[in-house]
Amino acid sequence: MIEAVPLEHVVLLATILFGIGLYGVLSRRNAVAILMAVELMLNAVNINFIGFGMYLAPDPTVGQIIAIFVITVAAAEVALGLAIVLQIFRRKSNINVDELDLLRW
Amino acid sequence: MNIAVALFYIIGAVAIVSALGTVLARNIVYAALSLIAAMVMIAGIFFILHADFLALVQLLIYAGAVGVLLIFGLMLTNTGLPATSPKDRWQRPLAFVASAGFILVAGYAVTEADWMRGVTPQLERVPPAELAGALFRNWAIPFEIASLVLLVALIGAVVISRREPSGD
Numbered sequence: 001m002i003e004a005v006p007l008e009h010v011v012l013l014a015t016i017l018f019g020i021g022l023y024g025v026l027s028r029r030n031a032v033a034i035l036m037a038v039e040l041m042l043n044a045v046n047i048n049f050i051g052f053g054m055y056l057a058p059d060p061t062v063g064q065i066i067a068i069f070v071i072t073v074a075a076a077e078v079a080l081g082l083a084i085v086l087q088i089f090r091r092k093s094n095i096n097v098d099e100l101d102l103l104r105w
Numbered sequence: 106m107n108i109a110v111a112l113f114y115i116i117g118a119v120a121i122v123s124a125l126g127t128v129l130a131r132n133i134v135y136a137a138l139s140l141i142a143a144m145v146m147i148a149g150i151f152f153i154l155h156a157d158f159l160a161l162v163q164l165l166i167y168a169g170a171v172g173v174l175l176i177f178g179l180m181l182t183n184t185g186l187p188a189t190s191p192k193d194r195w196q197r198p199l200a201f202v203a204s205a206g207f208i209l210v211a212g213y214a215v216t217e218a219d220w221m222r223g224v225t226p227q228l229e230r231v232p233p234a235e236l237a238g239a240l241f242r243n244w245a246i247p248f249e250i251a252s253l254v255l256l257v258a259l260i261g262a263v264v265i266s267r268r269e270p271s272g273d
Contacts, residue, residue: 004228005113005153011215013117013150017124017143019208024128026200032178033133036140039171040124043147046163050156055226061239064159064231068240071166072251076258078171082178083266089182090268 010051017044031085031095035078042074113153120146133179141172155230 017040024037046067053063089095123146126139144167151160240248 004226005110007220007226008216008218009113009117010150010154011220012212013120015211015215016121016208017147019204019211020121020124020128022207023200023204026203027128027197029196030133032175032182033128033136035178036136036175037128039140039167039175040127040143043144043163043167046159047147047150047154050151050154050159054154054156054228056220056224059239060229060231061236064156064236065240065244067156067159068162069247069251071162072255075166075171076254078174079262080258080265082174083262085178086181086266095182 007051007055010055011048014044014047014051017041017047029096029098031088031097032082034097035081035085038081039074039078042070042077046070109153113150116146116149116153120150134176137172137175137179140175141168144168144172155228157230158233158236 021037021039021041021044024040025034028034028037049063049067049070051063053060053066057063085095088100092100120143123139123143127136127143130136130139144163148160148163148168151157151163
């Protein structure tokens, strides 16, 4: 490959996607929408892992393997998160995170 | 500029637009569909970065499984309310300042850093067989732990989302 995408642009794309996901996590109130924004942030991190693994790591497999582990943990996270959201919805008929203040005596 | 490089910028732009759709859409089903579009675009980015196996995994797990799971979650928790309400207006400027600040600071750091000092990127495609070899030899113990994590998450999700037993 003679001409390649500069690493800066790959990392910049990941930064922008992570920032958009951060905005979603902070501004949404629906718990499922927050989970979706978290997935976006995890994907941005995966782009970084693969980019750095491709361009800088001495062993090019390392970045991809860590990305596989991130995907595994993200799948577990979304399954458990949705189960918890579902149970909250059954009890309160609502998944607005601002109204889930059970811990505030 | 060859085709792969041009495609990177096009796909990256579409990914950013889809991501914005995910966090800004008023209708939450549109948000979920934009999220799936963003996942597919990120799979395209992986293809361009020569990570073929990761691109297929991304398509299968994120665009397929996680997307369907999120839409199921939306269906089961349908409150009939819009995704955004007028009451959360005050959160939005703060969230915007936080994320824009993050993008500016991290973006400045990324563009100023001298990543390639003393390194010549080889950019060779890693064949899936080599990836599998590394995963099952050097990374065997993390792999086993990941399988345990998945098992625990699976059982935990079933137990948590099960309806309460009425009698016992």
